[in-house]
Amino acid sequence: MELVCPAGNLPSLKAAVDNGADAVYMGFKDDTNARNFAGLNFNDRGIGQGIEYAHKKGAKLFVAINTFPQPSGWERWTQAVDRAAESGVDAVILADIGILDYAANRWPDLNLHLSVQGSATNYEAIRFMHRNFGIRRVVIPRVLSASQVRHVTEHSPVPLELFGFGSLCVMVEGRCLLSSYATGRSPNTYGACSPGSHVEWIEQEDGGVETRLGGILVDRYQPTEQAGYPTICKGRFEVQGKEGYAIEEPTSLNTLELLPEMMAMGIGAIKIEGRQRSPAYVAQVTRVWRDAIDACSRNPESFQVDENWNRQLSKVAEGAQTTLGAYHRSWQ
Amino acid sequence: MQNSNQTAESGVAPQLPSLLAAPFKLVPDLVHTRLLVALLNHLFQQQLQEGELDFLESKTAVIHLLDAGVQFRFTKGREQLVAHSGDGPIDLIISGNLYDFIQLSVGEEDPDTLFFQRRIHLEGNVELGLETKNLIYGLDMDALTIPAPLRTALDKAINFYRK
Incomplete structure (x- = not known):
């Protein structure tokens, strides 16, 4: 199971890699990614340095190009795909069907992941994306219960990536207004x-x-x-x-206790939210999840969540409280 | 501006004893600020050259250490950051206690965490605040050549406050 961690800048990327991330995801300094905040993200020089650092230490680098181009901006999105492919990233995380189609045709060897923003919540949607664009992984929106995730996993043609930790929103990813x-x-x-x-x-x-x-x-x-x-x-x-x-309380998702179940299902990767956070956050959260995944891989039967892990995660959580989100909904 | 040493519900916010924070008050703010901007200009050499600090041009930012009673007021001049002595309007105020700023500066705490816990306060132009925060955390300390005396002084200060 791969641990995928966020980076809004080079020090965060290094913090993720140094603390045990298998892969790091990041975005360009523009509106082609869903964390387009002032002063955040990478220019071409930064991407080059990031790839060099990650690859030297055996980690992968993914680029999120996961917003939906408007008619006037199409080329900015295709250029983002080209810049990512040319710089040698390990995958691009895409949401828009047009951009998926462009990337699949222009860069047939490039690994395509369907972003959470693509909002695929059933295996027929994933099959469609796989058949038409050859996606190799899908990031699942945070609306499904654990049993629903299991159902999707059993029928999906590609591995699933699940959110493990981070700030929660109303989770209608790609559709919120x-x-x-x-x-x-x-x-x-x-x-x-x-x-x-x-x-x-x-x-x-x-x-x-x-x-x-x-x-x-x-x-x-x-x-x-x-x-x-x-x-x-x-x-x-x-x-x-x-x-x-009226809608939801400020809270963070924390699914540490579901790790054995996720591993048994054959989940391909766990994603940590937070490209807008600092290197200190990335280091702390990555370290906890690295230790937990290693402990669970060694002995899934007797895996227990270390209270220390939860304390560290709660400290950096939004609202300083955590939830299992939709995963625990037994009625779904 | 509110001088609010509030504590978050999760516990009492750590703070330095007032005697440790007090020496700052003995030196005028402008002197502190000149030292600070000299340090910042050194650290952000490359970013200044590449125009990444231009967003601070004609904007006045203030860092306010509540317990030390010190304000750093600065802006970006034509080429680099400069101490701002005038009164004029303020675009951004980041305030908090000295201990929390030290935790931030040595990368032990995450600014959003301290913000959620109400230990760091942000007022004024929020976008300017976000950009400043991201600029600081984007700084790759490994790649910097900090002169040895400065590095030693920084390490000493950090160790002192950690005790």
Whole structure:
């Protein structure tokens, strides 16, 4: 089982590789990837250095080109595929059907992974992508329960990559419009949810803080409350006279305890979220997951989650609480 | 700006004893800031040449150490970062206690973690804040040639505060 870790810059990439990532995924400095935040990501020089470092230490490098091109930007996306292929990356992670088609024809030897943004939640969708574009891996959206994942795995023509840890959103990957509603920019087209240019943090007299997105009040934190990312889905609103998290609470996914089950299913890779986080986060999370995967591979029968691992992961988690997300839904 | 040494629900935020933070107050802010920008200009030589700091041009950023009572106010001049002595409008304020900034600077803590825990505060132009954060964490310390005396001084400071 491959451990796939995030990198928003070269020090994070090194932190991932040095702490035991089998593969690192990153993006270019533009709207062709879904973490298009100011100051983040790689230019061509950075990619070259990243590949050199990863390959020297036996790790793979993937490039996410996982947003959906608009009519005016088509060439930026095809050029991103060309830049990735020419620089010798091990795979590109794509979402748009047009870009998948371009990459499959222009670079027949390039490994194509279907991004979580491609939103394939059933094996017929995966079979279609495999038949038409020759994808070699699929990243599964975080909406399926463990039993549903098992069902997909049994019939999928390619290995599955599952999210193991990181911030959760409402998980309608590739289809969410909440950020567009507030800012006119969405992860799907612009590559960023709640872009910084539309975010305000306003300190209050009482020590609390108010956060607004595109002028819309998203939340008001009391002085002692944990804050979260300024997204609509994690805001507190008044609905039918009741105030609270109307959509979901700020929280992170943590699936350490499912590792033996995932291994038994034959899951190909575990993905860690967080290209927008610092090298310190990448190092800490990668180290925990490396140790856990190694322990589970050695002895899956008696695998137990080390409390220390959970403590370390909870510390860096958004909302400082973790959940099994949809995986634990027994009714699905 | 609110001087809020709040604690997150998860526990009491670590802080340096006030005696350790106090010596900063004995020296005027502008002197600190000149030292800081000299260090930053050295560390970001390549990024400055490649225009990656241009986003700070005609913008005023402030780093405020709450417990030490010190403010670093700077902007980007024509070629490099410069200490800003004027009053004028402020575009970005990053504030927190000295201990947390040290944890960040030695890569022991993640800025988003400290932000979620309300130990680091960000006010003003958030995009400017994100870009500044990402610029700092994108800096590849391995590739830098830091003059030996500076490296020694940094190591000493880090060890001192770690104790």
